Amino acid sequence: MGERFTVDVVVVGGGLAGLAMTTRLTAAGFSTVCVEAGPRPSAETAERDKRTTAVLMPGVETLRKAGAWDAIAADAQPMMGLRILDCGGKTPDIREDVLFEAAELGDGPFGWNVENGKGRLALADRIDALDKAELICQAKITHFMTRRDAIFVTLSNGASLRAKLLIAADGRNSFIRETANIGHRDWEFGQKIIACRVSHSQAHDGISTEMHHVGGPLTFAPLPGNSSGVVWMNPDAEADRLIDLDDDAFREELQDHSQNVLGQIETVQDRAVWTSAICVAKGLTAPRIALIAEAAHAFPPIGAQGFNTSLRDVETLAGLAEQADDPGSADILKRYARQRMPDILARTVGVDLLNRSVLSSVGFVRDIRRAGLGVLGRTAPAKQFAMRIGMGG
Ligand SMILES: Cc1cc2nc3c(=O)[nH]c(=O)nc-3n(C[C@H](O)[C@H](O)[C@H](O)COP(=O)(O)OP(=O)(O)OC[C@H]3O[C@@H](n4cnc5c(N)ncnc54)[C@H](O)[C@@H]3O)c2cc1C
Missing domain, CATH: 3.30.9.10 (D-Amino Acid Oxidase, subunit A, domain 2)
Structure with missing residues (x-):
């Protein structure tokens, strides 16, 4: 048996979205652990991710509230x-x-x-500088169990965590989404x-x-x-x-x-x-679980919608959580889904139509x-x- 930690929130996935969520929630006062399957972001991993992401001004505001923007902006255009x-x-x-x-x-x-690799590195450094945040790398969630007032999570390194909320930011093939039986639609x-x-x-x-x-x-x-x-x-x-x-x-x-x-x-x-491809979840929540970013919606990169839609998930969920003691309560999760789903569906339809019209011969x-x-x-x-x-x- 490994160690058991108690925190407010566990974020699964240390891509740009999961790391941004972790810094934003910590700025809102919640102790937050981010679990990432891959290696810790470094100068070497930054060299490997060749994607760049246009972060629009509302998203910049979220990263500013997270205390991460100045470090990201240093390498951005x-x-x-x-x-x-x-x-x-x-x-x-x-x-x-x-x-x-x-x-x-x-x-x-x-x-x-922003270059994705450099953005991830700046966010990981920010997490290291925060007392109430931790990034655990090269570990996966192998199991989770929901109870009325908490969720219990087991990691592949033997550690276990008790939290009020589990946030899935584990990408378009989200393990959390599948295991929580939240359906999705995808098409190429x-x-x-x-x-x-x-x-x-x-x-x-x-x-x-x-x-x-x-x-x-x-x-x-x-x-x-x-x-x-x-x-x-x-x-x-x-x-x-x-x-x-x-x-x-x-x-x-x-x-x-x-x-x-x-x-x-x-x-x-x-x-x-x-x-x-497009992938869109049929729901955004399950008891004590919220989906964000590509676990909830993944689009082709047209019109700079992907990560910016994810940052709206981050801001909405953190904004709702900071008004409550329990960030994973049924009320917060219901309001999160109600506020985010219409925007996600509208962006999905918009990106799909725009891509098909450009693709059309x-x-x-x-x-x-x-x-x-x-x-x-x-x-x-x-x-x-x-x-x-x-x-x-
Ligand atoms: C070529 C390209 C260009 C793009 N350009 C733009 C753009 O200009 N503007 C824009 O807004 N968006 C853009 N996007 C989209 C944007 O890159 C993504 O939305 C962004 O990287 C955020 O992804 P994410 O964090 O949701 O998922 P990911 O980057 O896929 O991160 C998921 C993370 O979860 C980890 N993980 C998976 N399973 C587990 C598990 N079980 N346990 C622990 N960890 C796990 C993975 O290792 C990974 O690090 C682009 C995408 C592409 C492909």
Whole structure:
């Protein structure tokens, strides 16, 4: 028998979302343990995760309340605009070009682009600095048992924990979601996501560029210096062909599809690949359990919705918990589900429709989408409304 600890909350999963949840709950006064199956985030693990994530301003506020924002911001790039280009004609030429500028909504940037690996490292360091938080790595939850006023959790390292609330932030194949018998729906698009880093000859000026090509979007998310994180979505066969190319040939393809929006693509580093899919849980809670982030909703990376939706889960749950003594009471969990589910379902439908319309090879669907983008770009109130919705408003 290992040791038994009593804490307020156990968070399962030390991805960006689980670590953010842990720091935010600790700032709200709860003793919180985060259990992560993988190694502790380090400079080495940071090098391995090639994803970058656009954290929009409402999410920045949550990380600020968690006391983690300054350390994350040190390596992040402010995003001053989002440029959407329609390239959905017979050739990859630009047919429509709309720039959404942060200045249209007020002072300051839309948000900041963060390298996932560096963000996780900053959050893990923050947890180490907090008395009431702990990160246990290379351990999994093997078993949990719910009682009326507590949940008992057993870890693979032999330790056991008693808590008032168990939060599942263990990703799209969530063990907690499955074991708690919370159903989910998932579907794929026959599409893969290639992510990599590039350097380029022209400055990005803090603008994120999303190019809607036939088959999927190609996004350049700005990073410090003349470099960007690339997310390129394509139907499976085309993605497989691109992945198999050597670095030079891949760089040339990227150059062609980028239409020189950032000048010459000079270097391409570290290609990685994901399957494009949606996964959405049918419920967000079970007794003493709450699902957040990709355990509750996973989207293809289009419109920067994934992690930002997760940060709204974090803020809602922490905000409700800090008004109560018992963060896992039935009342708190009911209010959490009621407040988050409509937003999650709306974002799921929005991302699904947007991805299908970009993926579509049907000419008139592409032409309608292009026309819609053009009207949006020329109608100031509609443009501002779309920006506020995208930001989570
Ligand atoms: C290419 C790409 C680009 C993206 N770009 C954006 C973007 O610009 N903006 C945006 O908002 N979102 C973006 N996203 C989504 C974003 O990256 C994720 O939402 C974000 O990383 C948070 O994921 P997570 O913490 O929920 O899950 P994960 O990162 O999957 O973390 C889950 C963690 O749980 C651990 N775990 C699993 N099972 C167990 C267990 N039983 N016990 C203990 N630990 C366990 C895993 O080891 C893992 O560390 C992108 C995604 C991709 C693939």
